[in-house]
Amino acid sequence: MDFSRVELSTEDEEFQRQVRADLDRLVTEDVIAHDRETGENFHEGLHLALGDLGYLARDFNREADGGFSAVQRRIFDLEIGRAHAPWFHWPTTMMVARTLLKFADPDLLAEIMPSVLAGRTRLCLGYTEPEGGSDVATVKTKAVRDGDAWIINGAKMFTSNAHNAQYVFLITNSDPEAPKHKNLTMFLVPMDSPGVEVQGIRTVDGDRTNITYYSDVRVDDKYRIGEVNGGWAVLRDALNSEHGTVERNAEGLEKLATMTEHILLMAEAVDGVAAVAPVDDDAVAYRLGRAAARLEAALSAPAMSGRVLIAQTMRDTAPELMDILGAAASLPVATKGAADDGGAEYIFRLASPVGIYGGTLEIFRNMIAQQILGLGRPNYSPPIKR
Ligand SMILES: Cc1cc2nc3c(=O)[nH]c(=O)nc-3n(C[C@H](O)[C@H](O)[C@H](O)COP(=O)(O)OP(=O)(O)OC[C@H]3O[C@@H](n4cnc5c(N)ncnc54)[C@H](O)[C@@H]3O)c2cc1C
Known part of the structure; x- marks a missing residue:
């Protein structure tokens, strides 16, 4: 390196x-x-x-x-x-737009891209469903062909920024009889279509995300992205960039992993704690030093390993930082008496979703085991009774 x-x-x-x-x-x-x-x-x-x-x-x-x-x-x-x-809405929009360049109809691209690049059109992700998101290929939201259009029915969970987006990049099941991965079709659904409903939810770190409902939503075939029942290839392309598993250029200047911006927020929190903690206490100095070392390791780990290390480091280190400062570290930002203006407390709340959105840490650990360490697929069958 x-x-x-x-x-x-x-x-x-x-x-x-x-x-x-x-x-x-x-x-x-x-x-x-x-x-x-x-x-x-x-x-x-x-x-x-x-x-x-x-x-x-x-x-x-x-x-x-x-x-x-x-x-x-x-x-x-x-x-x-x-x-x-x-x-965060821009990287999401950009990621979808890059996949659209490869798979969308040229007329659709000509219609939306100028407005995407001007900032007027934003795109959100409609993958996860209420019954489960990790195994995204099992989606139940249905798309049924109707002449030159499709009728979509279903619901999606955690459609972040749906209320600020003009289109949702929606994965649907277009053939319930077909085998898994061969029954998916991807659409770019206009959010102002009749039958689309957005309901806000807040997460533990204060983020706003949404549940989105699709009731008899009629979508012209021009909004289909990729082949009918070929949605898995389209989704994989977008997921690879979300997972940070795409090839990096030779200059070494690209982000090593996704979510490095989160660990940089933690770096600020560590600095904030160091500014007010009793660093002449050896135990405090040791714990702060360890936090800084783990931070550097997380920042330096590439691709999926970096993705896991970033969230795990945040989860492990935030409670330590709060412990160093005592009870006043549990007060949030802009609160009178907060030990470090809520810096560590925010990382504590953020660390949990960082290990969930864009794929959970368990899923990434499985992928590292299979794709990097070559350990084969996990066996989920119940233990053999003797
Ligand atoms: C703040 C936030 C924003 C999000 N934004 C979006 C968005 O914009 N668009 C979108 O589509 N989704 C979004 N998501 C959804 C996110 O991608 C999913 O939450 C995530 O993929 C996990 O899916 P799930 O919540 O359905 O959990 P499940 O898949 O139901 O998993 C539940 C638990 O089981 C574990 N698990 C599941 N399968 C396995 C396995 N094979 N091996 C080991 N453990 C397993 C998981 O790790 C998890 O702990 C967002 C989530 C959050 C929290």
């Missing part, structure tokens, strides 16, 4: 100054307060403003097509994190 520092060119330094200035201006206290209150990880004004300034298009496009260089992309990601910009 190459740990050398990247020398920024004059243009890169100027780019960094510009991004920082734009974010300082746009990520106002009101934007941060809105995010804290709503838990949406999205702010329409900010999203549209960054779209207007061309950042969304440049983030989406390859360098050869006018997009960021690898260094600029890295700078942009780090500055977005540093500014605490409510931002």
Whole structure:
């Protein structure tokens, strides 16, 4: 691994100054307060403003097509994190849009892509269902062909940002008789279609997500993504980028794993605790040092291993950080008397969903066992009675 520092060119330094200035201006206290209150990880004004300034298009496009260089992309990601910009809806939108480029009808792409890159159109993920999400190929939401259209019925759980999205990337069962993985069809369903209903739910870390219901939703065939009953290939493409198992470029500047932005929030929390903890106490110094070392290890682990280590480190370390500070560490941000302004307390609540969304830690551990360690499929049958 190459740990050398990247020398920024004059243009890169100027780019960094510009991004920082734009974010300082746009990520106002009101934007941060809105995010804290709503838990949406999205702010329409900010999203549209960054779209207007061309950042969304440049983030989406390859360098050869006018997009960021690898260094600029890295700078942009780090500055977005540093500014605490409510931002998760854009990576989701971008991930779906990249899959659409490979599988969607060119006319549909021409219809929606300019507006995606301008920030006016956002996309959300409709995979998980109330009866279970890990085995996503078992979805029960039905799509039945009706002439040039499809009729969709079902429900999806945890459709994050559905209330801010214009389309949901929806996986359906289009042939209940066909074998698993050969019965799925993917759609990009307009959220303003009659029969789509969105119901908000809040999670333990304050995030807003949704249950979405689909009752006799009529969707034109032009919104089908990929082949009829070929949805598994489309879904796999999108899941590979969500899982962070895609090939990385040679510059070594891409994120090593998904969710590194979460562990950077934990790095801030560790700094916050270190600023107020009695560090001359050897036990405190030892525990803080261990937290920092685990943080570095999580930040340095690639792909699925990094994904697991990030969430596990957050889960293991947040209670330790709170323990160092005592009872006042259980008070949340902006509360009088909070030991570290709620930094560790927030990581404690965030760590749990970080190990669930985008695939649970158990599922990732199974995938590491099978795909990296070659240990074969787990055996779920009951133990043999002797
Ligand atoms: C905040 C939040 C936002 C989300 N956003 C979205 C979104 O935008 N779109 C979307 O489609 N989904 C979203 N999800 C859903 C998320 O992807 C699922 O919660 C996750 O994949 C797990 O599915 P499940 O909740 O149905 O749990 P289940 O699949 O029912 O699993 C329950 C438990 O059993 C374990 N388990 C299941 N199968 C196995 C196995 N084979 N081996 C070992 N253990 C197993 C799991 O690890 C888990 O602990 C979100 C979830 C959260 C919490």
